[in-house]
Amino acid sequence: EWIPTYGYKRAKAQEQKEWLVEANDNADSTNDVFAKAKLAKKERQSKNELQRLRNIAKSRNIKLPRVGLPTKDHFPNSQQLSEALTIARTSTASVGKFQSMLPKEKDAKGIAKEVSGMKRKRKALPLNVVEEKCQNKNLVDNVLEKKTKVLHENYLTGTSEIKQSATSNNKKKKGALKHSKGAKKPKAGKGKRDLHKKFGSFIRYESTLVIAEHNNENLLPITCNTLTAAKKIGGDVTILVAGTKCDTVAQDACKAKDVSKILLADSDAFKGFTAESLTPLILKLYNEHKFTHILAGASAFGKALLPRIAAKLDVSPISDITDIKTSDTFVRTIYAGNATQILKSKDNVKVISVRSTSFEPLPLEGGDAKCENLPTSDYTSNQVQYIKQELSKSDRPELTSAKVVISGGRGMKSGENFKLLYTLADKLNAAVGASRAAVDAGFVPNDLQVGQTGKIVAPNLYIAVGISGAIQHLAGMKDSKTIVAINKDPEAPIFQVADYGLVADLFKAVPELTEKLTNLLKYRRPTHFLKYNRTVFPPQKPDEERRPAYICHMKANIKYSPKKMWYVAGFVRGMSVDEAVKQLSFLHMKGAQIAKEVILEAQRLAVEKHNVEFKSNLWVAESFSTKGVVIKGLRRHAKEREGTIHYRHCHYFVRLEEGPPPKHYYLLYPKTGEELLEDWLKKMHMRKVPNSL
Known part of the structure; x- marks a missing residue:
């Protein structure tokens, strides 16, 4: 029979394996050999645990007694020590008897906090307004009689000084700020204390x-x-x-x-x-x-x-x-x-x-x-004079703020080959960068350099093509969320920081990637819904009720499940725009944030382009989602196995209409038989019979 050597079934298997024990000729038949073996095993476990704890204590330089380890029961806790100390300090026992308090003896401060179960003595509340005023006056007199230190601040210069407040008693205390004969000198002759350290905040x-x-x-x-x-x-x-x-x-x-x-x-x-x-x-x-x-x-x-x-x-x-x-x-x-x-x-x-x-x-x-x-002043400098500034204009995003960046290195071999990256960048709406080696070789201008001595970028997607991965270049792009590297050298350092790596010739891989993206972008996004915004209505008559304005808006190819988006779309349908935004803000779903952004953008467009006077006077007339493109991907499993994963996309559509939302946008819930009978009886009671009293 197969016996596992590891796992939770091993213990039971071990008991089944040792079901027979060989005994000596002189062994006592009344002794339980199996119980003795279990006891010996527990002792070995305890000994090993004790040795483990001793090793930990030795590594941390903790001194331990020679036999055993101390437990919490060996030492009193801080509360017990504090309680014993307070009782010993306040007790007045003499020859086994407790004496009463002396005439001028005061209660020990804080004894009620230290001794558990002892109630704190509280002063009686004032009986009337006169007594309360008297207590407050005594409190103020006690404060004014004491010599207090006042901290004077000078916030503009950042300095502080301590002055002795004037009191009725003009006696100087030893150790005061102004030293007199017999007063204590400051320690180590350092003079005044540094108030910036104590009162810096x-x-x-x-x-x-x-x-x-x-x-x-x-x-x-x-x-x-x-x-x-x-x-x-x-x-x-x-x-x-x-x-x-x-x-x-x-x-x-x-x-x-x-x-x-x-x-x-x-x-x-x-x-x-x-x-x-x-x-x-x-x-x-x-x-x-x-x-x-x-x-x-x-x-x-x-x-x-x-x-x-x-x-x-x-x-x-x-x-x-x-x-x-x-x-x-x-x-x-x-x-x-x-x-x-x-x-x-x-x-x-x-x-x-x-x-x-x-x-x-x-x-x-x-x-x-x-x-x-600020008041106008002459800040013109004689050392430098501004003449002009020439900026390179491009339809692509700015390099430091782009969400997708494609960079090329020395592996591009020439500046003409950078056209491969420009074509790919246009498909992804990305910015184009380069390593220092490509800039020094004259392939691209200096403003495209990414690295320690160039521009530092952190896009959502960084694609490094033909870049080996020098530490100066990694310092400028390692904060990117996703890094993809394409290089024919499998030992290139860029693969150590890349999330996805492709060992291939870039002159074959980049055109193939561009072709795949072109085929993917051929999938047409739905645009028919936006055509409703261009509808032209005939003019209205003067006495005719004003036709409410509306706006249709959408967001296509959202990487989100259409089924999940359907619930969010139905949730806000029939609400006012302010109520929909408020509800979506407290809904912890990715689709809720997407729907909120689309509704707010539609609200802004309604005011700017569709003659809506008040942006709050809108309600969600239509809100629905449809299926989008489905992209197949590869998912890695254990033991070098692979699986298929489907990345589903959806489209979200919304139509805002001017005016207040209707009271019953959705149909009422169907009535039960009892409710229908009650309505019928009420109708019968309220009917009128003609030609009757």
Whole structure:
């Protein structure tokens, strides 16, 4: 019979295996050999457990008694010790008898807390208003009679001093701040104590200045990431918008949540955003407001401006932080991202550049900050003059903010072969990058370089084509959520950090991938539903009721189950837009968030393009979902087995109509036979018989 050698069935199998024991000739027949074997086994287990605990104690340098291990019963706990100490301190036993309290003896403080079961003595409540006033007056007199230390703060200069309050008694106490004859000298001759260490949190409140990066029309995404870092520091957050005709940028910044103030500096001196012209403005603001932190994004703009400010303030700049522990402790990467450094700054003001890929962007909504125009001054610098700026224009997304990035390396062999990546990027709506080797070889311009000395990206999908994976390049893209590598060398370092790797010739793999995506994108998304927005109705008569406006909106190819989306779509049907958004916000489903985004976008389009006056005067007239494309995939199983997985997609459609929602959008639940009979009887009782009394 087969006996398992491991698993939970082994114990029973072992008992069946040892069902017969050989006994000696002189063995006692009354002894239970099996019980004796079990007892010996338990003793061996206990001995092994004791030795294991001793090994742990030895590794932690804990001294133990020679025999056995101490347990909790050997030592009294802290409550028992405190209770015994309090009773011993307050007892007045003499020759076995407890004496009563002496005339001037006071009750022991805190004995009711220490001794369990003892009730605390409470003072009797005042019987009338006069007695209550008398008690309060005595309390105030006792406070005023004592010499108290008053802490005077000077928040602008960041200094503190302790003064002795004036009292009726002008006697000086030993060890006071002003020393007299016979007074105690400070220890070690160090003089006054450093109040900044003890009262540092009271001297200066946390306040952060965020230098906005923009193009005089819109805030750049890196500013939203910097605002998230400033919010994590805590305290008041102020945004500086400096530029030329940048009023719209300041209005967008006012929408950011948890921002206290917007400082707008509009001047021709800030044309080109040169560090030489912005530095005097920031130093002037620091002297006025005494900020504890000055933040900017770790871009070319921030890296040129912040070191100049730090040098003027005589502090050490903290560059490229990836996390914030406390208001003075930060995390950054060193050695090309191979090590993490936690540093604590003791400077009065921290000048910090923030890596945008390490912080989520703060949405520009829900805020109502005030915008303050700074007085115009001449900040023109004689050291530098802005002439012009030439930016390369592209229909593809910007490299640092793109959700999909495709990068090529030295394996592309020439700049003409980068057309393969451009074609693939157009299919995926992706940005194109390159390694330093490709940039140095002249395949692509410098603004496409990704790496430690180039741009740092963290997209949802990063495709590395023909890149070996040097540590300088990995430092600029390793924060990507999904990394795909295509390289013909199976020993390339890029495969160590890649989530998916393809060992193949890129000149065959990339065209094949492009062809597959082209065939996939041939699947037409439903567009007939949006044609209802272009319907033209005949003009209405003056006395005719106004035809309500409506808008049709949709989102196609959602990676979500059509069955799950059907429940969400039916849930909001017949609700007002505000009620639907409120209900979907508390529904913890992926489909609920998608439906909420589609409804809010449709609401915005209804006001902007369909002449709806009030955006709250809309209700969900139609809400449904249909099946989308189904993509087959490969799923790995144990023991090198494979399986098929289907990635299902769906389409979501919504139609908003102007006006209040109907009371009974859905049909009422069918009545039972008893309810129908009751309605019939009521109808019979209420009927009128003609020609009768």
